[in-house]
């Protein structure tokens with residue numbers, strides 16, 4: 001099926017190196033696309049936060065109103081990024097240190113933790129933000145990933161898996177957080193951006209904006225429309241370039257893609273995904289990208305990670321359990337798997353229609 005429309009946003013580059021971003025920030029200050037002050041144009045702005053390029057498009061308000069609102073969400077995104085940073089010193093690393101010594105610590109926004117616990121349970125523990133130690137062991141607690149650092153030994157991996165860090169080891173009382181298992185180390189990398197875009201869209205709404213898209217490096221949420229037209233987004237091809245497919249969005253929706261094509265380690269010719277299977281302690285294999293559409297960005301983010309681990313054998317069961325209605329998976333050979341409801345929504349470019357396998361309904 002051809003894509004008969006112009007894409008508003010191509011879900012794109014996730015993690016850019018710090019060096020590149022320093023250059024980018026200076027360019028982006030000039031690159032604020034203010035398409036004039038009238039209400040009929042799409043306002044666009046890009047900035048760097050959460051280790052990724054974030055783009056906001058807004059329709060239906062003046063440039064001044066959009067600017068003011070965007071400033072508010074930039075500050076809030078920066079705050080969330082700092083609070084939940086898993087390796088730079090942050091309130092989260094303080095909490096992790098406290099939990100490692102059996103003490104309680106503080107997390108200001110416990111709603112994030114509570115939602116993460118619920119999604120952990122719904123995903124049968126495949127989405128498990130308590131496995132920070134394993135993620136670090138695999139060398140992913142770095143901005144720029146090393147392709148020469150040796151891989152962890154199976155002994156080290158098995159030792160951490162045996163400690164069995166679980167989200168339900170964590171007890172929350174007001175803002176006090178305590179883990180009954182000292183091996184619990186929180187890492188919200190699979191979830192924070194989805195949660196953050198939910199909060200950003202909510203803030204925009206509170207500031208009187210009804211039509212917007214926010215795209216935080218492959219984690220996208222939209223609301224409303226551009227006048228009479230729906231927002232249309234492009235999902236990046238996991239090969240790294242071009243568009244895999246386009247989707248027309250209906251009101252408030254989030255489209256989140258987890259992939260092994262942006263953030264991975266390549267060691268001696270083998271690629272290791274940054275998504276770790278908590279059951280084995282090894283990187284997930286077999287799928288290059290998983291896209292989920294749901295109203296909640298937090299849910300879609302957690303689900304895209306969990307389904308990557310569930311793989312082709314188990315994605316249906318986990319998606320159903322998590323209440324997900326739209327899924328698209330791409331395996332390492334480029335074959336696309338979709339449930340029938342998703343098949344109706346994704347349009348593939350005429351010049352590059354992949355092999356598509358439509359599953360049973362979810």
Ligand code: ADP
Nearest residue numbers: 126127128129189190257258259274275276305
């Ligand atoms: P992407 O960055 O491609 O959107 P994800 O949303 O799946 O990917 O997030 C991957 C990140 O989540 C990893 O870099 C790591 O910090 C964390 N992570 C890895 N494995 C898991 C897991 N099983 N459960 C929860 N978080 C994970």
Ligand code: MG
Nearest residue numbers: 190301302305
């Ligand atoms: Mg995710």
